[in-house]
Amino acid sequence: MTVAVANAADAVAIRSAPGAIAERFARLRADGRAALVCYATAGHPDPDRSVALLRGLEAAGADVIELGVPFSEPLADGPVIQHSSSVALGHGVDLAGALAILERAALRVPVVLFTYLNPLLAAGPDVLARAAASGVSGVLVTDLPVGADPQREAWIGDGPLDFVRLVAPTTPVARMGLIARHGRGFVYLISRLGVTGEQNELAASLPDTIARLRSVTALPICVGFGISRPEQAAAVARLADGVVVGSAIVRAADTSVDDALALTRALRAAIDAAARPAA
Amino acid sequence: MTVFDSATATDRFGAFGGRYVPETLIPALDELEAAFDAAMRSPAYRAELDDLLRTYVGRPTPLSAAPRLSALVGAPVWLKREDLNHTGAHKVNNTVGQVLLARRMGKRRIIAETGAGQHGVATATVCARFGLPCVVYMGAADMERQALNVWRMRLLGAEVVPVHAGTRTLKDATSEAIRDWVTNVESSHYIIGSVVGPAPYPRVVRELQAVIGREARAQLLERAGRLPHTVVACVGGGSNAMGVFAGFVDDADVELVGVEAAGEGIDTPRHAASLARGTPGVLHGALSYLLQDPRGQVIDAHSISAGLDYPGVGPEHAYLRDSGRARYVPVTDAAALRGFTLLSRLEGIIPALETSHAIAWVADQAGTWPSDAPVLICVSGRGDKDVSQVSALGALPDVGPLPPYPESGE
Numbered sequence: 001m002t003v004a005v006a007n008a009a010d011a012v013a014i015r016s017a018p019g020a021i022a023e024r025f026a027r028l029r030a031d032g033r034a035a036l037v038c039y040a041t042a043g044h045p046d047p048d049r050s051v052a053l054l055r056g057l058e059a060a061g062a063d064v065i066e067l068g069v070p071f072s073e074p075l076a077d078g079p080v081i082q083h084s085s086s087v088a089l090g091h092g093v094d095l096a097g098a099l100a101i102l103e104r105a106a107l108r109v110p111v112v113l114f115t116y117l118n119p120l121l122a123a124g125p126d127v128l129a130r131a132a133a134s135g136v137s138g139v140l141v142t143d144l145p146v147g148a149d150p151q152r153e154a155w156i157g158d159g160p161l162d163f164v165r166l167v168a169p170t171t172p173v174a175r176m177g178l179i180a181r182h183g184r185g186f187v188y189l190i191s192r193l194g195v196t197g198e199q200n201e202l203a204a205s206l207p208d209t210i211a212r213l214r215s216v217t218a219l220p221i222c223v224g225f226g227i228s229r230p231e232q233a234a235a236v237a238r239l240a241d242g243v244v245v246g247s248a249i250v251r252a253a254d255t256s257v258d259d260a261l262a263l264t265r266a267l268r269a270a271i272d273a274a275a276r277p278a279a
Numbered sequence: 280m281t282v283f284d285s286a287t288a289t290d291r292f293g294a295f296g297g298r299y300v301p302e303t304l305i306p307a308l309d310e311l312e313a314a315f316d317a318a319m320r321s322p323a324y325r326a327e328l329d330d331l332l333r334t335y336v337g338r339p340t341p342l343s344a345a346p347r348l349s350a351l352v353g354a355p356v357w358l359k360r361e362d363l364n365h366t367g368a369h370k371v372n373n374t375v376g377q378v379l380l381a382r383r384m385g386k387r388r389i390i391a392e393t394g395a396g397q398h399g400v401a402t403a404t405v406c407a408r409f410g411l412p413c414v415v416y417m418g419a420a421d422m423e424r425q426a427l428n429v430w431r432m433r434l435l436g437a438e439v440v441p442v443h444a445g446t447r448t449l450k451d452a453t454s455e456a457i458r459d460w461v462t463n464v465e466s467s468h469y470i471i472g473s474v475v476g477p478a479p480y481p482r483v484v485r486e487l488q489a490v491i492g493r494e495a496r497a498q499l500l501e502r503a504g505r506l507p508h509t510v511v512a513c514v515g516g517g518s519n520a521m522g523v524f525a526g527f528v529d530d531a532d533v534e535l536v537g538v539e540a541a542g543e544g545i546d547t548p549r550h551a552a553s554l555a556r557g558t559p560g561v562l563h564g565a566l567s568y569l570l571q572d573p574r575g576q577v578i579d580a581h582s583i584s585a586g587l588d589y590p591g592v593g594p595e596h597a598y599l600r601d602s603g604r605a606r607y608v609p610v611t612d613a614a615a616l617r618g619f620t621l622l623s624r625l626e627g628i629i630p631a632l633e634t635s636h637a638i639a640w641v642a643d644q645a646g647t648w649p650s651d652a653p654v655l656i657c658v659s660g661r662g663d664k665d666v667s668q669v670s671a672l673g674a675l676p677d678v679g680p681l682p683p684y685p686e687s688g689e
Binding site for chain 2: 075122143167
């Protein structure tokens, strides 16, 4: 969707907006499709190819793009995304650079910033509005769990972006409900214990975890961490509203943007071929 | 709004502390908090801990008079001898207490991080004692600086995992230990080595180290007949300092001084003085003072001492600083080498490079205390681990003429 923004010169380039995530999931649900959520680290492999990768992901069928904000201490990330973050920082790309890359990419799909808290705090109170003006629809803060810091959670939750919250396999069902009530856009379900990275097997407990989460929220549920192959994506698409793929795309992009886009097209095809339960 | 107004969440020290961690760890932190609070109320836990501290660690550690250092300083200097603990540093007080907690929680695998290796050695030691598998993350650069401690940990049966990310030092080892913990949280307990990390760790570690301050307070009252004028301790993460401060924080007249590593100087980019030159930020699960650039990227810390080479500091220190209850002073690498040499020559005690910072600061204040004002220094650890590193630097600093041993009946 297209929205008016303060700076008319930017209006042509900026198409995603707050509310775009809900709209996208409503349309997917009506079509009986699961979402493909693709993660890319801003500035990786370098700023120009990062722009090309983001545009390519959209063209290859990403429904939502998670844009990783490079941070010096990515403690929730495995080696592949750690490496991409450090490469991006080497190119001088951090939060401000990520927003500049996003403006250049001019995406139509909703974009969720995937970040740690410290870069947001350092950028100051108006960073959420700046992100929205650059085309960001949502924000996911890996190290700000529900209840950790009510003041800063309110700052983000009351801001212009959808505050996407995370649920872990260790989260008790009562807390799942609390998390869902404090989230917007979708709920990000971490598929397994551990940091980001590719896995051979999906956790056997995943269907049960999704069912428990489903019982406490009407928000779309996207599952991530460890999903790398089309057949895994198809399996998750049968259970959840969206499939997040990160490390596999980043690792492919380390070799070439084309490889990353070929993987994305394969993921898209597998997800669309997966039978979906009636809405 | 400003981002750094005081927060309202519990288990903070003023605005500092908190639980800025991946969601996966929240239940484990809840579990640790409940287990720790129950343990503190449990006579059985306390009896087991006290017994281990007495019969395995070697507590109470002595309070040593330092006659020649006192003559140099012009005030009576007392040394709390944490260097005489089993494994050679205060770190073992914490690892003994946390391994007992892990056993109470049914966690049978132990994870730790280490910088200088003292926490790693203390953890590996206690794991050997209880027959628990132990994985220690250590920056590859620190493994080179502290090869002897790496060997010691392996001898004790621990797996030492080199961390090649980032600066290859304590900060990166801590991140890697947290990653392991996120992955193995159901079977593993993470024994964090200082008063840092997400709540309740800063409080857990402080309570387990508070034995230093309790003992020192009673010993000084008995020996000197009064409380200290000033208590001095080195601060990296800050666990020995919090331990000794805990004994005196309610004594409003006792001055508390934390000594930070100024590296090559706090006006250079190469230092570890997060309280002198840092700004509030989030690292490893807590909000505290942090060396960071204006965009919130963490800056590499530097210190001659691997144990102080950390860009953050425990959140309770941040609180004590801002409330004015304690003050924090920087001491350079060069001055620390002087402290290292001074205590060796004056008292026959080779201190850890960490402790050497505190010694150097006290020596530099010579003549500023009343002649009857006791100064208490926490000797956090012994310097054996640093001897090869310092000897490789070449000549020791010239410490000038030193006072003789004061003869009795003067």
